[in-house]
Amino acid sequence: MAKILEHLIKNRLEWFLESKDVLPKSQFGFRKSLSTMDSLSTLVTDIRIAFSKNEYLVGVFLDISSAYDNVLLQLKSLPQGSVLSPILYTIYTFDLDLAVNSICNVLQYADDLALYISTDNLTTANSRLNSTMEYLQCWLTDHGLSLSVSKSSIVIFTRHKNVPNIPVLYNGLPIPIRDKVKFLGMVLDNKLSFTQHIEYISKKCDKNINILRSLSGVWWGSHPFSQKLLYNATRIIRSHLDYGCFLLEPCNKSSLKTLDKIQYKCLRIIIGAMKSYPINALQVECVDPPLNIRRQYLSDRFFFKICQLSSHPLIPRLHLLSEFLSSSRYWLHKDCPHLFNSLVSFLQIPGPIFSCNTSPLFNTPFKAIIYQPNIHLDLDIRKGSPEADLKLKEAIGKNWKDWMTMCTDASKNTDDGCTGAAVWIPRFKIIFSFKCPSLCSIFTAETIAIHEALLYIESHSLDKTVIFSDSKSCLSAILANQFQSKYKFPLILDIKSILYRCHLKGISVCLAWIPSHSGICENDKADLCAKEATRNGTPLNVTYSHDLLSLARRKLVNTWNEIWKASQILKGKHYAAIQDNIPSRPWFFIFNKANKRATSIVCRLRIGHACTYVHLAKLRIRDSSLCECGLNEGNTNHIFFNCTKLSSSLYDYLPSDIPRPIDFNSLLIFTNTSFVYILCDFINSNNIKL
Secondary structure, rough: OOHHHHHHHHHHHHHHHHOOOOOOOEEOOOOOOOOOHHHHHHHHHHHHHHHHOOOOOEEEEEOOOOOOOHHHOOOOOOOOOHHHHOHHHHHHHHOHHHHOOOOOOEEEOEEEEEEEEEEOHHHOOOOOHHHHHHHHHHHHHHHHOOOOEEEEEEEOOOOOOOOOOOOOOOOOOOOEEEOOOEOOOOEEEOOOOOOHHHHHHHHHHHHHHHHHHEEEEOOOOHHHHHHHHHHOOOOOOOOHHHHHHHHHHOOHHHHHHHHHHHHHHHHHHHHHHOOOOHHHHHHHHHOOOHHHHHHHHHHHHHHHOOOOEOOOHHHHHHHHHHHHHEEEEEEOOOOOOHHHHHHHHHHHHOEOOOOEEEOOHHOOHHHHHOOOOOEEEEOOOOOOOOOOHHHHHHHHHOOOOOEEEEEEEEOOOOOOOOOEEEEEOOOEEEEEEEEEEEOOOOOHHHHHHHHHHHHHHHHHOOOOOOEEEOOOOHHHHHHOOOOOOOOOOOHHHHHHHHHHHHHHHOOEEEEEEEEOOOOOHHHHHHHHHHHHHHHHHOOOEEEEHHHHHHHHHHHHHHHHHHHHHOOOOOOHHHHHHOOOOOOOOOOHHHOOOOOOHHHHHHHHHOOOOOOOOHHHHHHHOOOOOOOOOOOOOOOOOOOOOOOOOOOOOOHHHOOOOOOOOOOOOOOOOOOOOOOOOOOOHHHHOOOOOO
16 A cells, blocks of 8 residues: 555655646656666767767766665665655755756656766866865765765777876865766767677677577477577667667777677577578568667667657757768768657658647646546447447447437548548537648647647536547546556547536546447448548648657658668569568567477578578588488479379378479468468477477
């Protein structure tokens, strides 16, 4: 009960602080819609701006000793393990920014603190930083806190080779000057080459690769489905490769190849691949994109998330950096940072993008956020039931007799990608239809339809109204705890505000889910209206940031497809004939009940690098490509259809409607069908190891 109470207090306290704009802009720790990446991106962008102007950026990275334990309250310190401790510490230190930000830039993440100055004169930087440390010492003393000088460090980020030391003192003690610092999980060296950070990541991944090795070999162990999930799991491999990766470039290309090799090594272990596998085919088979385009994808996702916050400090910095990219000689032979590419993609999106000064959660009244509206998610109507329309009428007669009904729906036009939203009011024969932007998702369009229906109800004071929607995800999002929800959808929060206002005005509103395409007359009418809205609806121009995530994904797939088609000319030709485009997920995710040996062999056969006699002779492991049966060359067609060493032929397992003879490689195209189990059964029955 105590923990539940702490969470309730935290939510209310957090909403008050954010809605009243009490917390400093420099504090990124434990705040909704902010993370360590926001702080790191701001710092790295400022360093690159300084490099563009051929200036120094002198950073002081400070370690506050036992910060939570030394807070001066009536009873000293904050409780360890309490969900309230981070936010209480943020309140306690809210004026730190005011004490020093007039002299230098400040970045805070909970008790992690960085102060930095960009200048072309180190003497000026030395003077200003020493003044800053004097103010900081007074502030820390007043608040009962102290600095661990030995754990703190100064890094002078510069393009120059020889950098003089500058003495920055705290309480008479010099803060050590180092050529690198670990800040919020990233190792930043003074040249911003990220070489040492990549070495740090490589060492962490190399240890965890042994976990994958211990769980399976080529012929035994856990299924590739489980191995791929483990590879993607937090704190194993992928999370280390992803963290801050879009900040790395431009950097040393050879260092980045170290990360690429880690990916290749993991994918080979997952599917039991031979070392001779072409890398491009290996990545497509595992549906794991090349790391360089994944870095751009993660950058786009990050930027599209922050673009809804118009006050985010990174956005003006990126605009400033974009000016230097075209004018500074520093960038003449360097690749553009991924975040700049994301900014360019963002600026090319037609129409306005929704934005506000703070997270939409904190622009919504607190009582509206915690209000529980009347929503029914189960009316005992099954999708596709021939009695669906009759059951709905019975439910209306039982629960909402004499209530006015509305139906909402959304539709997407596959030709031009436009999305339509519609509201159908049977009593008045009224249709509201809206044509949404092409990037608008079905979820957003369904939300728009419900939003417009509620606005009509509120403006006309229509008491006792039930809205039927076939979007369970939308209704579930309205019911969800918005403080725990991953995405803070502005329209969902606005819907909660309208429902709360209707509640205060005594207007009864209910929302209910009904299955789509089940012969429910009013829902079918709303569906037709939504389809028509994709062509002739009232235009809505605003795009929401959560809909931009699909744009980032589409860009990743398109870029990867282009790389795959260009690279298959030189390598991976055999696999390209089987897998022309990038699949949405690996085929072995669907058939995860097959054993590891059979799955590994199918993967090897698809890519064309299996231990057949022909391939082993090609690699000069065998002297001859002749099969052991002595009848023919040991290629896949011979082994699976004609080899007398096997107890049966694959023809004996294939359905009779498949023509004979058939090329074995043509069968490998059908890995999304039940043919996979036939092939695995044959492999296991004949104890084949390729």
